[in-house]
Amino acid sequence: MALAQAKIDAAEARLAALSLPESTGWAQTARADALARLRAMGLPGRRDEYWKYTDPSSLTAPEAPRAALFSDPSDAPVFGEIDRLKIVFVDGIFDAEASDPLEMAGIEIERLDAAMQADIHWAKDVYGVLEARGQSPVERPLATLNTACATDGVVIRATARAEKPVNLIYLHKSESSDAILHHVVKIESGAELTVLENGPAAARFNKVMEVEVADGGAFHHIRTQGRDHERRAVTHLFARLGAESLFKSFTMTANGVMTRNEAVIEMAGDDASAHIAGAALGDGEFHHDDTVFITHDALNCESRQVFKKVLRNGATGVFQGKILVKAGAQKTDGYQISQSLLLDDDSQFYAKPELEIYADDVACSHGSTTGAIDEDALFYLRSRGVPLARAQDMLVLAFLAEAIEEIADETIADEILARLRGWLDRRHG
Amino acid sequence: MLEIKNLHVKLEEEDKQILKGVNLTVEAGRVHAIMGPNGSGKSTLSYVLSGRDGYEVTEGAATLNGEDLLGMEPEARAAAGVFLAFQYPVEIPGVGNMTFLRTAVNAQRKARGQEELSAGDFLKLVREKAKDLKIDAEMLKRPVNVGFSGGEKKRNEILQMAMLEPKLCILDETDSGLDVDAMKLVADGVNALRDANRGFLVITHYQRLLNHIKPDVVHIMADGRIIKTGGPELALEVEKNGYADILAEVA
Ligand SMILES: Nc1ncnc2c1ncn2[C@@H]1O[C@H](COP(=O)(O)OP(=O)(O)O)[C@@H](O)[C@H]1O
Ligand SMILES: [Mg+2]
Secondary structure, X not given: OHHHHXXXXXXXXXXXXXXXXXXXXHHHHHHHXXXXXXXXXXXXXXXXXXXXXXXXXXXXXXXXXXXXOOOOXXXXXXXXXXXXXXXXXXXXXXXXXXXXXXXXXXXXEEEHXXXXXXXXXXXXXXXXXXXXXXXXOOOOXXXXXXXXXXXXXXXXXXXXXXXXXXXXXXXXXXXXXXXXEEEEEEEOOOOEEEEEEEEOOOOEEEEEXXXXXXXXXXXXXXXXXXXXXXXXXXXXXXXXXXXXXXXXXXXXXXXXXXXXXXXXXXXXXXXXXXXXXXXXEEEOOOEEEEEEEEEEOOOOOEEEEEEEEEEXXXXXXXXXXXXXXXXXXXXXXXXXXXXXXXXXXXXXXXXXEEXXXXXXXXXXXXXEEEEOOOHHHHHHHHHOOOOHHHHHHHHHHHHXXXXXXXXXXXXXXXXXXXXXXHHHHHHOX | OEEEEEEEEEEOOOOOEEEEEEEEEEOOOOEEEXXXXXXXXXXXXXXXXXXXXXXXXXXXXXXXOOEEOOOOOHHHHHHHOEEEEOOOOOOEEEEEHHXXXXXXXXXXXXXXXXXXXXXXXXXXXXXXXXXXXXXXXXXXXXXXXXXXXXXXXXXXXXXXXXXXXXXXXXXXXXXXXXXXXXXXXXXXXXXXXXXXXXXEEEEOOOOHHHHHOOOOEEEEEEOOEEEEEEOOHHHHHHHHHOOHHHHHHHO
């Protein structure tokens, strides 16, 4: 009881430090509902099983810890070479000047605020709805806090194949910014959209993206999380997939003192496919947590989780991944792999892979490994004349390859590879 | 070209002496074979020459054209011209064979102050050399040695050797695991590289390979030493009588 009370006190303390956004109509209902759910749940603490390997305190504290600004003039903008529609947020606030006009054939894009002011809006059926569904069987109160208090975001509806990706760019310009963004995406039947995200966003960033993919729709998501060393982030990606739909998400994280990326995916229609992958590179004070929950609730769906982490100088990696196959979800094909490459003895990786299966005709596999660079492979490369640093880099990239292969678009995959190489190069100073 | 003098080597982690005073000179243009029972130290010699970790040289020296090899990093030895065809080529998932070859060739060229090969020139060269070894495009695309049969791995070693054009070629049991046809391919690949400026150290267990790669000198190694040196006829003698007679003779 004392524990539960502590969580509720934490939620109240956090809420007291926030000014709740004013809203009306459907948005007010959605927010009020979330607020009530949050007040009942409280915010997570160190003792929560779901937060066993990651200390949530800096994510739940009333005030955001300061984060020094970081910039590297030699760094070209991520995705800068890709033709895309840019939507820029500075410390969590939409920047119309820096953004492109919110217009693209086959796509409707609006600022969250505008959607919330409409009496009737398609986003009503998604905003806070997927988040609420994702609270069972495991609570995710930071996402609920987000639904209740998000101050900005975009809602995107794809009715056709988008001509170019939408790029959400998150700039960090204030050392004390505390941003809460909430995006809603709906991919209609047969439509297809790629969303790119990049940037640190704020000193502390709480972001939710809810993605509803209708039958036969396709959603691609590629993000890089900013290199700011001191930034903190908790993100939730909620997705519900219709029949024969496709969902692909890839995240690259380099640096950042604290990152928790949760993904909650519901395979709701038959023959759908969901792939989620991550490549995290941690050096020094770096804590990176991927927490994934995939529920199979339809026939003949495929899901794939591929998470790789390269850690050095005391960096910490966490992976919690679950595949839940409900009764009746026959012919499920579930795959999960989480691996870490430890470049020294100071770094650590915690993995908690889980399978829970209530159907009898399924194929599910999971594996997790932790290891160092293969010395035999390293010697083999060097014996052919490849210098040590280069040989190590080749093996690190080889280790990450299975995750990067999850990016369908070759140009974007090349961009991610270039970023990874950049990180490796800087490592050699 | 290669001069090994009184080389003593022990394991770094254990107090176990493996090479106990090896003396050997390989002249440019010549093929030296080393034969010997399992465990006599042949692979260890090849690893120590190419710079693998885990061994400690306690006495002696090895030089290539007067340069001290033993103090150099493995990649520097490679650039200086040492090449080891591994007894057990290493599988490297995630690294494409072609990328690997190109990185290696250009790293060596760079280390020697030569210009890097363009993608086009490199491709042309690889295709040509791969064809001679019956290595198809598919094999070049795959990750290094992953899913290769024993024979494919050995042919891949020879392809690397042909691309890197080393001064000293060390072949460690390149014949093991090869059928007659593959052995012929490999031997042809090696023979094509024979020239007046290149030396070979061919380690083998059997005389078989030496029918195809004719050695100038044959050494017998046992218990970390070269115990007998002779001409090609020494290999035939081993083939006929095994090592027992020779071991008894020197004991
Ligand atoms: N890394 C090692 N660890 C333990 N023993 C080793 C190692 N390398 C070589 N040896 C030992 O050294 C001896 C010589 O081995 P090796 O050089 O492989 O012989 P060969 O190639 O002639 O069969 C053997 O007794 C072998 O077990
Ligand atoms: Mg051997």
